[in-house]
Amino acid sequence: MRRPVISATPLRAYIAGVKTLVIDVGGTNIKVLATGRRVPIKIESGPDLTPRAMLRAVREATAKWTYDRVSIGAPGPVKNGRLLREPWNLGPGWVGFDFKKALGKPVRVINDAAMQALGGYNGGKMLFLGLGTGLGSTLICDGVIIPLELAHLPYRHGKTYEEYIGDAGYHRLGDGDWRRHVFTIIDLFVAALVVDYIVLGGGNARHMKRVPKYVRLGNNANAFRGGYRLWDD
Amino acid sequence: MRRPVISATPLRAYIAGVKTLVIDVGGTNIKVLATGRRVPIKIESGPDLTPRAMLRAVREATAKWTYDRVSIGAPGPVKNGRLLREPWNLGPGWVGFDFKKALGKPVRVINDAAMQALGGYNGGKMLFLGLGTGLGSTLICDGVIIPLELAHLPYRHGKTYEEYIGDAGYHRLGDGDWRRHVFTIIDLFVAALVVDYIVLGGGNARHMKRVPKYVRLGNNANAFRGGYRLWDD
Numbered sequence: 001m002r003r004p005v006i007s008a009t010p011l012r013a014y015i016a017g018v019k020t021l022v023i024d025v026g027g028t029n030i031k032v033l034a035t036g037r038r039v040p041i042k043i044e045s046g047p048d049l050t051p052r053a054m055l056r057a058v059r060e061a062t063a064k065w066t067y068d069r070v071s072i073g074a075p076g077p078v079k080n081g082r083l084l085r086e087p088w089n090l091g092p093g094w095v096g097f098d099f100k101k102a103l104g105k106p107v108r109v110i111n112d113a114a115m116q117a118l119g120g121y122n123g124g125k126m127l128f129l130g131l132g133t134g135l136g137s138t139l140i141c142d143g144v145i146i147p148l149e150l151a152h153l154p155y156r157h158g159k160t161y162e163e164y165i166g167d168a169g170y171h172r173l174g175d176g177d178w179r180r181h182v183f184t185i186i187d188l189f190v191a192a193l194v195v196d197y198i199v200l201g202g203g204n205a206r207h208m209k210r211v212p213k214y215v216r217l218g219n220n221a222n223a224f225r226g227g228y229r230l231w232d233d
Numbered sequence: 234m235r236r237p238v239i240s241a242t243p244l245r246a247y248i249a250g251v252k253t254l255v256i257d258v259g260g261t262n263i264k265v266l267a268t269g270r271r272v273p274i275k276i277e278s279g280p281d282l283t284p285r286a287m288l289r290a291v292r293e294a295t296a297k298w299t300y301d302r303v304s305i306g307a308p309g310p311v312k313n314g315r316l317l318r319e320p321w322n323l324g325p326g327w328v329g330f331d332f333k334k335a336l337g338k339p340v341r342v343i344n345d346a347a348m349q350a351l352g353g354y355n356g357g358k359m360l361f362l363g364l365g366t367g368l369g370s371t372l373i374c375d376g377v378i379i380p381l382e383l384a385h386l387p388y389r390h391g392k393t394y395e396e397y398i399g400d401a402g403y404h405r406l407g408d409g410d411w412r413r414h415v416f417t418i419i420d421l422f423v424a425a426l427v428v429d430y431i432v433l434g435g436g437n438a439r440h441m442k443r444v445p446k447y448v449r450l451g452n453n454a455n456a457f458r459g460g461y462r463l464w465d466d
Contacts, residue, residue: 077427125379144377146358146427153425154388192386194310194379 021067022227023058024112025074027089032058033224034067040224048091055102069106071227072099073115077147081109108230112223113201114138114145119226120199120218127195128218131182132202135162139193150189161185170204179208186215254300255460256291257345258307260322265291266457267300273457281324288335302339304460305332306348310380314342341463345456346434347371347378352459353432353451360428361451364415365435368395372426383422394418403437412441419448 019035026045033040043057074094075087083094100107110118113136117128121140130136135151151162163169165185170178186198200208201218208217252268259278266273276290308320309327316327333340343351346369350361354373363369368384384395396402398418403411419431433441434451441450 139379141374141377141379144374146372146374146379148425149427150425153386153421156387188386192381192383194382 018069018231019067020069020071020228020231021058021062021065022071022224023054023073024115024223024227025054025072025087025090026112027075027087030054030058031223032062033227034062034065035228037065045090047089050091050093051097051099052093052102053091055099067105069231070099070103070108071115071230072107072109073112073223073227074109075112078109078111078114081107083109110145110226110230111138111147114147115226115230116201116218116223117199117226118145118229119222119224120201120216121226121229122197124196125194126197126199127189127193128199128201129186129189130202131165131200131204131207133167135166136202137189139195155185167204170207175207182208183212186212190214251302251464252300253302253304253461253464254291254295254298255304255457256287256306257348257456257460258287258305258320258323259345260308260320263287263291264456265295266460267295267298268461270298278323280322283324283326284330284332285326285335286324288332300338302464303332303336303341304348304463305340305342306345306456306460307342308345311342311344311347314340316342343378343459343463344371344380347380348459348463349434349451349456350432350459351378351462352455352457353434353449354459354462355430357429358427359430359432360422360426361432361434362419362422363435364398364433364437364441366400368399369435370422372428388418400437403440408440415441416445419445423447 021032021034024031028045030043030045031040032043041061043061074083075090076094077084081100082096082098086092086094099109113128113130116130117138117140120128126140128138128140137148137150139146139148152160155161155164164173164181165178173181190198197214197216199216199218201222205217211217254265254267257264261278263276263278264273265276274294276294307316307327308323310317314333315329315331319325319327332342346361346363349363350371350373353361359373361371361373370381370383372379372381384399385393388394388397397414398411406414423431430447430449432449432451434455438450444450
């Protein structure tokens with residue numbers, strides 16, 4: 001677990017001229033951005049994607065970019081810079097893959113939801129909830145990133161939090177009821193984890209309209225911001 | 234939130250000759266111990282106990298002891314060295330009380346369950362569960378102490394974890410059923426918080442007989458050990 005000292009922007013690195021390439025590996029797209037660039041590049045992903053094919057595609061797309069180090073957000077649990085489990089919606093070969101060796105540069109790998117969480121972090125004790133296919137959860141406390149798996153705890157009628165407010169729940173419950181359950185669950189989690197605020201990310205966060213003031217909606221830039229911040233230590 | 238670097242014993246302080254007085258404030262007893270002493274002193278507590286009366290009793294009981302600094306474990310949420318809420322089973326005057334000023338020595342105040350948790354911490358990601366009247370919970374991750382309130386989350390049939398495995402639950406369910414629910418809840422929490430191990434403390438932990446290897450039973454010395462460790466930073 002790393003303890004990045006959180007800065008609002010990767011200003012120090014920028015001034016020092018150190019450039020970071022951030023790779024956000026998703027099931028549909030790989031998104032890349034580097035220090036000093038404004039427009040991320042999207043590369044197609046998919047269920048056959050191996051880590052070597054991913055790196056080849058990223059190298060081609062960013063052939064004219066310069067960078068000194070790489071941050072990778074990957075879908076799955078990460079320990080000591082390596083994935084512990086094959087990602088659900090990608091190809092084989094990810095477990096234990098040595099990104100540092102393959103890239104020949106300093107690399108930091110982190111779970112993709114944790115990278116997005118770090119990008120939305122604003123000090124204190126924060127819970128990030130990813131409202132996507134499933135329900136992601138990451139706690140950040142004084143800059144220490146703590147991956148959680150709250151999704152599968154019981155909520156109501158023998159069903160889990162994820163069964164209610166994951167994507168299947170959204171389609172089963174419909175907009176209004178789904179939102180009501182999101183609010184109820186937010187309040188349960190704020191109390192149980194004694195957090196100062198919650199950041200909502202993931203594709204379904206867009207269905208939330210008004211949110212209480214201790215809830216913030218994340219945005220697409222958070223993943224990149226998190227990738228830069230990984231080096232702020 | 235403090236980040237003590239955890240050592241197995243308060244060896245460094247002991248060598249340096251710095252002595253810490255640890256005060257563990259409970260609803261029935263106040264327990265005190267200091268660096269280099271082996272036998273804690275118990276002082277009667279109760280629903281009328283004010284912080285001044287507590288300090289007076291401690292000073293009298295430890296009149297012949299020498300110490301340079303004081304750790305206090307207090308029943309309630311603590312922020313910046315002060316209690317945020319009056320303890321349920323003590324007298325008035327605790328909120329905002331300035332222990333440092335009253336004692337004229339360096340003082341660190343921490344929630345009593347968190348102090349016990351810190352004493353049982355052995356590195357990595359640990360969840361402490363206090364099986365007492367209620368259900369206390371504290372997460373420690375890389376030495377960072379994160380107080381939780383998991384007790385009031387829903388568990389089954391609209392009832393909370395605390396309603397099942399708190400003291401009332403113990404008496405309602407009986408020994409065997411209560412133990413089965415403790416195991417079920419331990420497994421839910423281990424998965425949800427992705428912890429390496431659980432330490433069980435609190436008065437009812439004695440009803441647990443065999444425990445799985447990722448569960449450890451705390452002991453009475455943990456509170457004092459936690460109090461010493463508060464200064465290991």
